[in-house]
Amino acid sequence: MSGFCGYDVTLVGGLRAAMARAVDELDALRCSDVEAVAAMRSIATARSTLRDTWLPFATSLLSCRAMDGYQPAAIAPGDLINSWIRLTSTERGWRTATDASGTGALSAGTALTVEQVRAIGDALSGAAGDERLTDTELDWLATALEQIAMRPALVAALLPAMTTVGWTNLCNQLGAAKQRMATAALVARDHDATAEEQADRVRIDGVFARLGGIVVANRAVHPRSDATLLLTDMTPYAAAALAVALDLDADALAATTRRVVERERELIDHPVELVLGPRAADLLFGALLSTPGAATAYVMLTVDAPQLAMEATDDPGLAHLLVRTGTDPANMTPAQAAIAMPAIARWLLDARTRSSSLMYDPELTVTLADLAAPHLLQLVTSGTDSYELSDSDRRAIQTAIIGDGAALDHLLSERDRVLGHLAAGLPVDPTERVAALGDLAALLAVVDSMRTAARIRTAEQDQAEWDLAWDLLDKAVGLIPAEGLWSVVPGAAVTVLRTGLEAAGVGPESVGEVRAAALGSFDTMTTIAAATVVCARFDQLVVAGRIAPGTPLPPVPDVEADDVGQDYRDRFTTWLGTSGLDDDIMTDLHDVKQTIASDHESARNANDALLGG
Amino acid sequence: MPPAPIGPQQLRERATILKRLASRVESALALDLHQRATEETWIGPTPQRCHGELLAMRITLRDAGRDLRDGARALEMRADQLPQP
Structure with a gap:
């Protein structure tokens, strides 16, 4: 890329004349004293710099170059890097020339001035934003935007100069390029991106990130400003690419996502299932997932139209993850x-x-x-x-x-x-506690009913249900109100129960050996559940001093019995009547047992609901 | 034949020449050229570089002037230390 320079003919003429006089003046300085050697060397260097470099440059600007190809030039309206030179030259009526002596572009790495930043905004709002930016321009812009985002004065200079059209044009062209790259990556999944493709992606993402950074910096100064208004006229994908860089809070991000996704669906005039390639939601859902609370906010915002979540992405796994996280x-x-x-x-x-x-x-x-x-x-x-x-x-x-x-x-x-x-954890209130234990029982019943209805045949499925049942039991034991004794070591009752079950081939540590008949029996399962919970509760009451040591232990289920549940109920009732426990403790233990093994009320409910009674 | 010893008068004459040169350097047009090469005159990568080099030139020439005056002072001190004629 050629550099340009803009100049005022009269002032450059004055500068050139001054340089010539300065050269003559330095030429006239003579001194042979040994003490002046160093000074004379500096003078010679200065003279040489002027005579050999800057005087010819100034002269060249003022010379007619028609014969040697060095002609006055115009900076194209779409030239972003030279936009400041173009703007200043135009405003002041200066001439412009190609800068054959220059190194090319005005460095974005040097400290930008307010005027330069205004010129960038002005250029992006015109042809520079409308025309496709070159890779060099994108690199230059990314560096310039980074500098702008860090200095409030430059942010304040850019935003008024850069119109909504400018934002839209720039983001649309970058968004389209980004979308093309993502599509190409999807089409050639087995093909690793080349270094050049990766560089392109990084370049575009960098510009979006810095544009977002500028908006965020402005919001810090003007908290009431609504940055999402900038997205209104952009293509959905471009709007999404910018929106994810705006550091929006959960609600604002969710609302923005819905607007963009809805607009995208309206723009797609054929069935969404047939649209391949990345969509706005593929970008926005990632941001929703990484913003605390945003996934749920979006799920709630699309309750009236779940397709805006479930069907919005090209990657169905991402949509699923969003809804799963949100719910x-x-x-x-x-x-x-x-x-x-x-x-x-x-x-x-x-x-x-x-x-x-x-x-x-x-x-x-x-x-x-x-x-x-x-x-x-x-x-x-x-x-x-x-x-x-x-x-x-x-x-x-x-x-x-x-x-x-x-x-x-x-x-x-x-x-x-x-x-x-x-x-x-279970609530302290006895009524609520019983209700929560009832939930556990009901869940057992629901899962068992579903399993039964599905006629699960494989051993893996049996195993899975058995694991679920024991997880429920563990949960039930863990949720027993501990009265400050949560860390209590399992006592004699649970130990006896576990030993008995393991001896019968039934127990959490020997699931693999559990007999098929026991696996299929909801009666056995709920009886074991009830006995486990009762024993755990009994042990806790002993440790709490509410049950005297030496009190007979609760019965354990006989898994060999013809009717495991009925057998346990009979022996539990007998034990309770002869245990000598206080009335409130008997009521407590009875409620716990009855809630889980309540004559299969839960199972009946579940089966009624599922199988129509 | 060994060189004739330098007397205090010669040292003072050399100091005067150095101070005169310093004055000319310090008032050289080259020191003010940067003021004519601002963004009021021209803009662009090369003009930007030119402005920077003119500023550097100003510093270099001012340093040269100061060095010349330091040299002149040293000569005068040496002259003062020699036996006066």
């Missing part, structure tokens, strides 16, 4: 989940057969199972805390998961997330 009970309040989850579940149920090709999309059922996992109880049962869904919707959710082996496998493998909402 995670760790990020979403129960009140929010009660609004969002029914809408998402209904949308997924419908979407499975709504694709453009009218083909069943099995991935959506796995998605449904995955998103439903931490909300299973509220989605598939009808109770006080359940979500607002019709019975047919609840049944549809379960049958969809049951009917899809991969979905059910996925649900069973997500034990931690299924239990997640119960991890906060």
